[in-house]
Amino acid sequence: MKNILFVRSTPYNEDLNGYNVQGVGVAKAFCRLGYNCDYLNYTSKEERIVDLCEINGNKARAIYMKRIRFFRTGICTGALKKEFLDNYDVVICREYNQLMTHLFAKKHSNTSMYSGPYWNMFMLPFMSGVYDALYNRKMNKELKCKFVKSQMAKEFLEAKGYTDLVDVGVGLDTTRFEGVECSESTQKIVDYMKANRCILYVGKLDANKNIQFVIDVFAKVKKEEPDVKLILIGKSKQSWQKQLMGKKNESFYNELIEKVPEDVRNSIWHIQRVENPQLQFVYSNAKAFILPSIHEIFGMVMLEAMYFGAPVITSRNGGSSTLIKSEKYGQSYAEYDTEKWAQGILKYLNDEEYTTEVVNNCKANIRENYTWDIICKKMIDHIEK
Numbered sequence: 261m262k263n264i265l266f267v268r269s270t271p272y273n274e275d276l277n278g279y280n281v282q283g284v285g286v287a288k289a290f291c292r293l294g295y296n297c298d299y300l301n302y303t304s305k306e307e308r309i310v311d312l313c314e315i316n317g318n319k320a321r322a323i324y325m326k327r328i329r330f331f332r333t334g335i336c337t338g339a340l341k342k343e344f345l346d347n348y349d350v351v352i353c354r355e356y357n358q359l360m361t362h363l364f365a366k367k368h369s370n371t372s373m374y375s376g377p378y379w380n381m382f383m384l385p386f387m388s389g390v391y392d393a394l395y396n397r398k399m400n401k402e403l404k405c406k407f408v409k410s411q412m413a414k415e416f417l418e419a420k421g422y423t424d425l426v427d428v429g430v431g432l433d434t435t436r437f438e439g440v441e442c443s444e445s446t447q448k449i450v451d452y453m454k455a456n457r458c459i460l461y462v463g464k465l466d467a468n469k470n471i472q473f474v475i476d477v478f479a480k481v482k483k484e485e486p487d488v489k490l491i492l493i494g495k496s497k498q499s500w501q502k503q504l505m506g507k508k509n510e511s512f513y514n515e516l517i518e519k520v521p522e523d524v525r526n527s528i529w530h531i532q533r534v535e536n537p538q539l540q541f542v543y544s545n546a547k548a549f550i551l552p553s554i555h556e557i558f559g560m561v562m563l564e565a566m567y568f569g570a571p572v573i574t575s576r577n578g579g580s581s582t583l584i585k586s587e588k589y590g591q592s593y594a595e596y597d598t599e600k601w602a603q604g605i606l607k608y609l610n611d612e613e614y615t616t617e618v619v620n621n622c623k624a625n626i627r628e629n630y631t632w633d634i635i636c637k638k639m640i641d642h643i644e645k
Contacts, residue, residue, distance in 0.1 A: 261644065264290050264297040265348040269358035271327050271334025274301050276310060279536045279560065283354075284322065285433030288313050289632035291320035293640065298348070302327040302336055331387070333359050340367050350643060352407075356417060357388070362395045365402040372643060373399070376409035376430075376557040378416040378578060396420050405642050409558050410578035426642055429582050430558040431632030432567055440537040449491070449531065453545035456489045459605060460546035460570060462539065462561045463553075465513045465530075466497040470552040470575070472516055473596055477550065479524045480602035485609060492530045493542070543568035548608045552596065553577055563630060566590070566622035571608045571615050573601060583630070588621050 266286050268274060276284055283299040290297035291312075296319050299312070303324040312320040327336040338344060340363055345351070351368045353361040356375040365371045380388040399422075400406070406425050408414045414425045442450065452458070459478060465471045471492070478490045496513035503509075517525055534542060543549065549570035551562055556577035563579065565572055572590040574580045580592040591604040608615045628634075 261349045261640075262296060263348045263350070264295050265300055265345075265351045266290070266297055267300045267339075267351065267353040267360060267364065268302070269353050269355045269360040270332075271302055271329040271358075273303055273305075276301075276322055282430070282560070284312060285431060285436075285632040286636060287320035287322065288433065288435065289431065289636040290640075291315050291318045292633055293636060294318055295640075296320075298323050300325065300336075300339055302334065304329075333357075335359055335363070340364070342367075352639065356396075356399065356422070357391060362399055365399055370404055370643070371402070372405035372407060372639070373403050374407040374409070374428075374639070375417065376413055376578060378410065378412035378557075379555060392420055396422065405639070407639060407642070409582075411581045412576075412578050413557075426638075427582065428635050428638045429630055430560070430563065430579070431630055431635035432560075432563045432626060433632055434567070437537050437540045440540070442541045443535075443538055446534060446538040446541050449534070450541050450545055452489075452529070453491070453542070457485070457487060457547045457609060458489045458491050458545070459548045459550055460491050460493070460542065460565075461550050462493045462534075462542075462565070463551070464497045465492060465494050467499060467512075468554050469494075470554055470596070471513070473552045473598070473601075474550055475516060475520055475524070475528070476598050477552070477601045477605065478528070479521070480598050481605050481609075482524055482527060484602070484606055488527070488547075488609065490528045491542075491546075492528065493532075493534050493539075495532055539564060540568050543570045546570040548573055548605045550601075550605070551575065551577075552601070558582075563626060567626040569619050569623060571618045572622070573604045573608070583622075583625065588617060589625065590618055590622060 268283050287297040287299040292315055299322045301322055301324050308324050310322040325336050325338050327334045345368050351364050351371040352374055353364050354374050356373055407428050408425050409430050414427050417425055461474050463469050481488055496509045498507045498509050498512045543565050549565040549572045551574040553575055559579035562572055574592050576592055576594040584590045584592040
């Protein structure tokens with residue numbers, strides 16, 4: 261076994277330089293482990309190949325191929341041709357509920373799945389039941405290995421009849437952060453955080469990320485600790501329904517912040533974007549990292565925050581169900597109770613011994629169990645069995 265194809269099954273264009281792109285981290289990890297790995301992505305523009313790295317003669321590449329998209333799924337006919345598939349010993353497809361995963365399983369005898377969502381994320385509700393009835397039983401038999409990203413994803417697929425699921429988690433591409441110097445703009449953020457006690461949020465500012473709840477929790481914390489600040493890093497994003505109504509993305513955050521009392525509003529700093537490698541300098545200066553998403557497949561920002569030393573408080577989601585087994589690794593809540601969340605943040609702010617224990621435990625856990633090299637090694641071990 262030498263050549264691996266890792267497939268991004270969803271039919272959306274992807275920026276390889278975006279926040280912690282999983283396919284890039286996976287391809288580079290397989291390359292370090294001694295394999296050639298191509299990361300198959302889709303494009304509506306020009307087909308191309310991008311070299312990612314070469315290590316000891318092994319290569320990792322991103323391949324962009326044309327696809328036909330309909331609703332939230334799609335088909336890439338070029339990738340299903342025999343002359344293309346014959347180049348690979350192993351195919352690993354992301355997401356159970358994408359047509360390409362089913363089609364690869366039919367076309368290539370050594371196809372495995374790596375699925376993350378624990379809800380019907382990519383399908384219109386009426387289509388989900390149809391898809392499950394048509395393909396789940398077949399794929400459960402055809403797929404060589406069935407990997408999932410979290411305990412919640414495992415429970416979700418078991419309820420649909422999948423068996424022999426293996427929870428391997430999600431990895432962090434630590435190489436993205438190596439040899440990076442703090443930029444002038446990032447240093448301004450770091451200086452501000454060193455001068456103040458800051459709660460940090462990183463990600464899109466939209467309804468699913470529960471930004472209103474972030475602000476409400478912060479307001480409660482501020483009543484107890486008036487000096488505390490909140491930093492929000494991410495672009496504002498309206499739902500497609502609001503966009504159809506003529507709402508601009510910027511208005512999502514603007515509408516929220518207008519309703520916030522002035523003393524709270526003046527303690528919030530919204531930063532549209534920080535380059536992903538630069539975030540390491542920001543995480544390490546946060547007194548608490550908050551992630552109250554309603555749905556979160558895993559939460560790559562949570563992995564990053566833990567790795568770089570920010571104590572995490574989060575909703576129950578894919579990542580927290582896997583990473584936070586007890587309060588020794590952070591705080592995870594199934595309910596959105598502002599008082600409970602505020603008390604959790606206050607514990608981080610005022611209990612130095614507990615916070616240090618959480619930070620040290622999380623750093624060790626990510627380093628020892630949740631880098632892409634470790635995740636990909638688990639996959640290979642199961643496939644070779």
